[in-house]
Structure formats: structure tokens, C-alpha cells
Amino acid sequence: MNALARAAELDLIACTVCGLVCRNVPGDPHLDGDGIDDAMACPRCGSTLRRRKPNSVARTWALLIAAFLMYIPANVLPIMRTASLHDVDDNTIISGVVELWRAGSPYLAVIVFTASIVVPVLKFLALGTLLLSSQRGSAWARPQRAKLYRLVELIGYWSMLDVFVVALLTALVRFSVLSLVEPLPGVIFFGLTVVLTMFASMSFDPRLIWDGMDSDD
Amino acid sequence: MTDDKQAEPVPPNEGALPRPVVKRRRFNASLIWLIPALAAVIGLSLVISNWLQAGPQIVISLQSAEGLDAGKTPVKYKNVVIGRVNKIHLSGDRNHVLVNVALEKSAEGFATKDTRFWVVRPRIGLGGVSGIDTLLSGAFIGADVGDSKEFQDEFKGLENPPSVTNGAPGRSYILHSDDLGSLDIGSPVYYRRIQVGRVASYRLDKDGKGVSLQIFVDAPNDRFVTRSSRFWNASGVDVSLGANGLTLNTQSLATVLAGGVAFRDPPGPHDATPAPEDNAFTLFGDQATAMAPPDGAPTYIRMRFEQSVRGLAVDAPVEFLGINIGKVVSLRLDYDEQKQRFPVLVGALIYPQRLGTAYDKLEALAKAQGESPDLSQMVGRLVDHGLRAQARTGNLLTGQLYVALDFVPKTPKVAFDASAKPLTIPTVPGSFDKLQEQMAEIVDKVNKIPFDSIGHNLDQTLAGLNTTIKKVNGETLPAVNDTLHGVQQTMGTANNALANDSPLQQNLGATLEQVQRMARSLRVLTDYLGGHPEALIRGRHADAKAAPINTTTPAPKPVQGSKP
Numbered sequence: 001m002n003a004l005a006r007a008a009e010l011d012l013i014a015c016t017v018c019g020l021v022c023r024n025v026p027g028d029p030h031l032d033g034d035g036i037d038d039a040m041a042c043p044r045c046g047s048t049l050r051r052r053k054p055n056s057v058a059r060t061w062a063l064l065i066a067a068f069l070m071y072i073p074a075n076v077l078p079i080m081r082t083a084s085l086h087d088v089d090d091n092t093i094i095s096g097v098v099e100l101w102r103a104g105s106p107y108l109a110v111i112v113f114t115a116s117i118v119v120p121v122l123k124f125l126a127l128g129t130l131l132l133s134s135q136r137g138s139a140w141a142r143p144q145r146a147k148l149y150r151l152v153e154l155i156g157y158w159s160m161l162d163v164f165v166v167a168l169l170t171a172l173v174r175f176s177v178l179s180l181v182e183p184l185p186g187v188i189f190f191g192l193t194v195v196l197t198m199f200a201s202m203s204f205d206p207r208l209i210w211d212g213m214d215s216d217d
Numbered sequence: 218m219t220d221d222k223q224a225e226p227v228p229p230n231e232g233a234l235p236r237p238v239v240k241r242r243r244f245n246a247s248l249i250w251l252i253p254a255l256a257a258v259i260g261l262s263l264v265i266s267n268w269l270q271a272g273p274q275i276v277i278s279l280q281s282a283e284g285l286d287a288g289k290t291p292v293k294y295k296n297v298v299i300g301r302v303n304k305i306h307l308s309g310d311r312n313h314v315l316v317n318v319a320l321e322k323s324a325e326g327f328a329t330k331d332t333r334f335w336v337v338r339p340r341i342g343l344g345g346v347s348g349i350d351t352l353l354s355g356a357f358i359g360a361d362v363g364d365s366k367e368f369q370d371e372f373k374g375l376e377n378p379p380s381v382t383n384g385a386p387g388r389s390y391i392l393h394s395d396d397l398g399s400l401d402i403g404s405p406v407y408y409r410r411i412q413v414g415r416v417a418s419y420r421l422d423k424d425g426k427g428v429s430l431q432i433f434v435d436a437p438n439d440r441f442v443t444r445s446s447r448f449w450n451a452s453g454v455d456v457s458l459g460a461n462g463l464t465l466n467t468q469s470l471a472t473v474l475a476g477g478v479a480f481r482d483p484p485g486p487h488d489a490t491p492a493p494e495d496n497a498f499t500l501f502g503d504q505a506t507a508m509a510p511p512d513g514a515p516t517y518i519r520m521r522f523e524q525s526v527r528g529l530a531v532d533a534p535v536e537f538l539g540i541n542i543g544k545v546v547s548l549r550l551d552y553d554e555q556k557q558r559f560p561v562l563v564g565a566l567i568y569p570q571r572l573g574t575a576y577d578k579l580e581a582l583a584k585a586q587g588e589s590p591d592l593s594q595m596v597g598r599l600v601d602h603g604l605r606a607q608a609r610t611g612n613l614l615t616g617q618l619y620v621a622l623d624f625v626p627k628t629p630k631v632a633f634d635a636s637a638k639p640l641t642i643p644t645v646p647g648s649f650d651k652l653q654e655q656m657a658e659i660v661d662k663v664n665k666i667p668f669d670s671i672g673h674n675l676d677q678t679l680a681g682l683n684t685t686i687k688k689v690n691g692e693t694l695p696a697v698n699d700t701l702h703g704v705q706q707t708m709g710t711a712n713n714a715l716a717n718d719s720p721l722q723q724n725l726g727a728t729l730e731q732v733q734r735m736a737r738s739l740r741v742l743t744d745y746l747g748g749h750p751e752a753l754i755r756g757r758h759a760d761a762k763a764a765p766i767n768t769t770t771p772a773p774k775p776v777q778g779s780k781p
Contacts, residue, residue, distance in 0.1 A: 013237060023234040030239040040237030049237045055249070062249045066256035073263050085353060089289070196252070203249075 006210075013049050015042035022049060053205035057135055060204040064127050067196035070189045071120055077186035080166050084179040092186060093117065093162065115161035116190065123159075123197045126152045130204060137212020149206045156201055159194040163187055272300065272320035273328040277358070279374040282314040284338050284356030292318050292334070292358040299324035299360065316374070318358065328370050331363030331383075335375035347378075377402050381417045386436035389417060390492065392448055392478070394500035397428050399452045399476035406432050407451060407479040413438035416478065430500065432478060442480065445487040448498045449507035451479035466504070483508055513570030515543065516592055518640045520563045520606040520620065521551070524647070529608055529618040535565045537622040543567030545620060563608075564639070565620060597635040600643060603628050608647040618647065 007013060011024040020042055025031035030039045040049035053059075078090035091099060093116050100109035126148050133140060166187045173181040282305045284290075292300035300320035308315050318334075320327055337359045339348045351357065358374075361382050381389065397419055406414035414434035422429055434442055452473060456465050478500065482489065492498075501507035526548065535543040547564035569576050569592055579595050596604070603624040611619040622642065631643040646654070714721050745752060752758075 012234065021234060022237040025236050028239070031237055039239045041239070043235045043238055058247075059249045062253045066253035069253060069256035069260045073260060077263075087355065095288075192256075196256075 008051055013040065013051055015045060015047060015049055017047040018042060018045040020044045052207055052211070053203065056203060056205040056208060057131055060127060060131055060200050063196050063200035063203060064124065064131070067120075067193050067200060068124055070193040070196060071124075074186055074190035074193050077189065078184045079162070079186035079190060080169065081182040081184055082173075082179065083182070090184065093190070112162065112165070115158055119155055119159045120193055120197060123152055123156070123201065127197070127200055127204060130209065134208035134211065139212065142209055145209045146206060149201075149204065149209065152201045156194075156198045159197070160191070163191045163194070270322050272322045272325050273368075273370060275300075275318050275320060275328050275370045275372060277316045277318060277334045277372045277374045278308060278313045279316060279336060280313055280376055282316065284336065284351075285314075285316060285358070286355065290355065290357055292320070292324075292360055293337075294324070294327065294360045294362065299327060302358065316358070327360055327362050328368055329363065330365040330367040330369045332365075332369075332372065333361045333363075333375055333379055333383075334372050335359050335378050337378060379417065381415075381433040385433070387414065387434050388436075388439040388442070388492075388494045389431050389433045390442060391495055391497040392430040392432060392500040393422075393497060394428050394430060394450070397430070398450050400430065400450065400478065401476060405477045406434060407477055408434075408438060408441050408481070410479075411438075413441070430478075440491045441482075442492045442496075443482055443487070443489045444492050444496070445483060445489070446480045446492065446498065447483055447501065447507040448478055448480040449501040449504050450476070451504075452476040479504070481508070483510075509571075510573060511570060512568035515566040515568050516640065517546075518543075518565050518567055518596075518642055520565070520642050520644050522561045522563060522608055522644050523558065526561045526563065526608050526618060528610070528616040529563065529620070533611070533617065533619050535567055535620045535622065537567075537572065540571065542569070542571045542622075563620065591635075593635040593637075593640050596640060596642065597633050599624075600631070600633045604642070605645040606642045607645050610647070 007021075011026075012021050013024065014021045022040070022043065029037050032038070038051075041047065042049050075093055078092050078095075080091050080096065082089045082091065089099075093112075097109050097113045097117070100106075100112060130145055130149055130152075133145060166181075166183050169181040170183050173179055279285075285302055285305055287302055287305045290302040291298040292302070298321075300318045302316055303319045304317035306315055306317075307313075335358070336356055337348045337351055338356045339352050340346070359378060361379060363383050381387075400416055400419065402416055402418060404416040405412040406416065414432055417431045417433045419428055419430040421427075456463065480498075481504075529545065529548065531545055531548065533545040534541045535545060543566050545563055545565045547562075549562045549564070551560050551562050552558075553560055572579075583591075583595060603626060604622060605625045605628055607621045607623060607625070608618045609621045611617050625645050628645055633643065634641070713719060716722070749758070
């Protein structure tokens, strides 16, 4: 029994919706809170009571892997076609960034690069780190890891920037012969990547960070 | 589908905490793995479709990658995209550019041995503008596929578009020329001033002594290229001054600027079978040369002129009885130690074939006589007959000379060495030199005239004449004057005597009147005597009615009406 007891050690479980704290019922296989075959509901609001998000790690892994698989074609396939009078240009994300940089708008290039390369990669790395460390129940840098998770949650939406840019340009730039912007399959995969990483970070339970062996604190 | 249980009242000893109720979960957690599986399937399908669509990868080496763009530049065959450049890098030796091209699946047939690739860029030449569309769309790589089925994935790109695409109907021929002139790839080939083909390529001969051009003549006009066709460079402007005046002959203005080749069959009987593919022809400099009878192999001859050959230049014609049979190729000074003179050695190329049938006959004659039909032997015989080379004035205005081979009568015999190499033809002084000689002779004769003694004698004579004239003036002329005075007086006297009112005249008149009267009376007398001859004896009859004789003129009647 540590100084900082966990709810599970005290046989307590809190409802994440209405905040009601319940006690486990030892003996009842559904209500003993041992994590096996549990099926509990909040007696006050009826929402499911869970000590942790179910299968959080597996789900997060699955979604993260799916997102990563989608991220490959998103980067390889061109996301946007800009056609002008003398030139048809298919740009992937990276080549678009390079083109922006060359065309003399480095700020824009940095923004696009951050939103479409840095952020997804950061998410993959961050979620992967969180998953691995919580799977191993390590006590390493727990507060920082918690902050990292919150950061991942925060920046999730901004990755959609690219998709918005393509959508906006496609809608705005339509001068038939003179210039034309068309979305290409890459942008769909990119959108899927962003959505899947958001789901992945949602399905991760940050409380897992604090599980496992406490270090000598 | 939750089966909620009523929360039991919590035992107080266990703290007043509610118990959770049982809830059935109906979602199998493992289903979440469908999502990555699906993603993997999508990814795999992309990879597989890409792999299925991908054709062969080929590498084209080019001199420069100007206008090419990795990932963008298309490869086109008949303006259909069959692939795309996906990488451009330098070769290991940095001498050329390697362009990786991903061909499409459908264009696998282009990765064969005799496929040609070239970069289509806008080209502006005198002959026209090509590839203008690439100004807007950017350069692309053109392809032309051959018949080979042998796989090949490394190509050497052409620097210029091939002017003949594979399988185009027509034939190509080879032309040999001394130099390229103003021709270029794509220069037109004309037949009767209609463009029927173009120059496909050119290259230096291996020995560097000429240029070989490949031309392509489109079907069906390739049938006009016969075995005896003559090709000439139509780039030039042919200005000829003939008996009809000045004529200017060109193919077209564009040809003059950009060059071109024309061909035509020679006049007269000739072999009119169409020439086979890749037949070799000679490219002549102009139409006149091309249409001339074939020259055959040239022979080098040498002539040794003892006098100045000012005005004789390289390329000056060599004429035999007025027919051009060759040209001068070299002029060199020599030194004759015995005579202490500087003779000029003139080298010339002559084309015996230009003598035409004469040459054939001479050859036949030589063979018939059992001699070797060698040119030097023949020339030897001709030299014995008086054949000599002579530098003659071809143009009085410019003083240019030409070499005339002619039979000079009454020329001294010379020793002719038929075995000498090169063949040396004896010379006689030129026409102008002869003129000079004759002039010199005249001058000599003039020199021989004794002008001094002539002048001296003339001087003396003139002096004698002077004294004579003085005598005449001083002595003779006054006497003559006096004489003339006398004559004048005499004439005056005569004038006086002959004047109308002179006494001489009056006396003469009276005398004549007297004579008249006398004559009248004589007549009367004679008449009377005629009638009365007896009167001489008897005298006059008294009764005789003598005819009244008007001896005197009746007195003039007073004029009536005259006023006093």
C-alpha cells in the first residue's frame, strides 16, 4: 500500500461521466473489478464504468498502424495538380513544400511542412512512445509523458490544414485553361491519416501512463 | 442490451459507496484490427496496381538535360505519352547526362534495340521553326521505334531529331561531297524544284577527306532517283553570262539561305532504273558540273613555263582545243642552274574522260596498234604531232590566264619522256608572249634605223636651202618686181588702147565702115558685072536701068509727136 494509492487498489471505481465513485463487488465475476469479464455500469447515470479504456493499447496500436500505412501513399502520391498555361505540375507534400520554399514563401513552406510532415510524424512517435512505455509499465518521466499526451491531443486537428488548403485552392482556382487546381488521391490518404491518428490518440487511455510499478517516489 | 442490476445498498462497514451494475458489452475488441488490415490492403493494392502498370525502366544518355524535368518531362511517340522522366543524373565520367525514364506498361515494345530517343526543343533554323509547341509545354523526349525485338534498356539519345522516322515510306541514299557547304540536317532535297526529301544525317568520312550525307526521299518520288541521277548542291546562286546575256539561276530563296540538294537525270540516254536503297552518289557543286559527262579518274600533269605566269591561278581551266578538260592545282617556282632562270612549274589535274568519244577512240587505236592504252603514251604521240601547253589570256580585262593544250604548227621537236612521273607536257610561250616578241622585233628594227646620220644630212640640206632662199629674197625678187612693173605699164597702155573711146577704136570703127562700104560697092560691081559682063569692055549702058542703089542710109524721119 503506497502513500499514493490507486483507485483499483482501494477497490473503487469512478464514473467518468457523472463522477460517482463505486466500490467493486468481490465474488461477482462481472463486478469484482479484476479486469476479467467485467461489465459494470454506473448506478446513477447508467454509463459504462471502466477502470481503464478497454483494450486501449491494442486499439491505439491498430489505429496507429493503420494511420501509418495510410501515411505512406499520402506522401508518395501527389496530392494536388496545378495546371497552368505552359505547365502541368503534380505535387506531393514534400515537393509542394520545396516548391513553396523556392517560390519565395518560406513561412508558408514552414507552416505546411509543420502541419503535414512534422505533426503526423510527431504523433506517430509520441503515441508509439506512450504505448510502448505504458505497455512496459515503466515509471520513466511520467509527468512529461502525460504532458506529451495532452500535446498530441491538442495538435491533432491542425494536421487537417493540408486538406483544407487543397480543398480551398480547388474551389478557388478555376480558370479552366489558364490555371487549374485539382485534388489528387494523395490528399484522401492524407485525410485518412489525420483522422486515424486522432482516433488513435482518443483511444489511448492516459491513465495507463500512471499504471504499473511505481518507482521509489 | 444492458442488464442493469439494482445497486445494492452498500454495507456501512464497507463505506457508503455504491456498487456498479453489470453491463454487457457487445463489441469485440479484436475487430479494431480490421482498420489496419484494411489500410494494409489499400496500401498493398496501390503498390500492386502501380507495379502492374509500371513498364520497363530505361536510361537515355544525352549531352545535356536542358529543358528536362525529373518527374514531369513526358516521353512521347506520335504525341502520345508513353513514359515519363523520373530521374536525371550525371554519368560517372561527367561527360553526359543520364535520364531515367519509366515507360508505361503498354510501351514495353519501346525498350528494344533500335529505338531512338531525342529531345524535342523549339528549334529555329533558316529552314523553318519546329517544336514550337514545346515553348509552352516544355521540352519532351521523342521516341521512334524500330523493328527489333531485342530488349535493351540503355540508349544513347540523339542530339537532333531524326529527320526520317522508322517505317516512313521512301528510300535513303548516300551522297559524297568534299564539304558540307551550307547543308544541314533537314535541308530539302528538290526534284524539279519540288521538295521530295531531306537530308537525314551527315558525317565526316573516316579518312577525313570528305563528307557523307544521308538523304531520304519520300515515296513515291523515290522512283525518280535512278542509277544515273546527278545530285548537286542547290545552295548557290548560279549567275552565268552567256550569249543570251546574264542569267541568274537558283532553286529558291530559302535554298539560297538554308541550303538544299537538287537532283536530276542527265540529258541524253542513260540508265533509268530506280536506284536501290543506300546507293551512293557524288554531290556536285553546281548543276553545270553535275550535268557534265562523268569525269572519271583525274591525271596529274606538269608543265614548265619559262616566262612569268602572272594571271594564272589555281583552279584556272585547262582546255584542249577549247574544251575544258581540267584545272590548275598548283603553281611553284623552280630554279634552272644552267640557264640561271626561274621557270614556273604548273601542276594540273586533267580528266581524260572529258574528251568523250575521242578518248575512247584513241584508246581503241592504241590497243589496236598493240601499245599500252596508257595516257602517257598517247600524250607522247600527241606531243610528237605538236601538242604543246600554252598560257593564254582568258580575260583581257583581268589579265587572267588559262592553260591551253593545243597543236602548235612549226614548233621545234622536243624530247618527251613518257615514263616520267608526273607526266610533263612541253610548253610554248603564250600568245601574249608572242605579241611581246613581235613587238620587240619591231623595236629592234626601229633601233637599227641611222637616225643620227639622217638628222645630220637633213641639217645640211636645210642649211643649203636657207642660203638659197636668202639669195632668192635678196636678188631675184627685186628683178621680178621691176619686170612686173613693166608688165603693169604695158597692160595699162594696152588697156588705154583697147578702151571704148580710144582713137584706136574710133579709127578702127571708121576703117571698118569704109571696108563695109567697099565691100558693098564691090558686091554691086560684081552683081552688075554678073549681069552685064560686057560692061568691062563697053562701059555702062546709058539706058540701062540700073537698079537703084541705096548707098546712103535714108535720113531718119522726124519723130511725130515729139515736142521741141
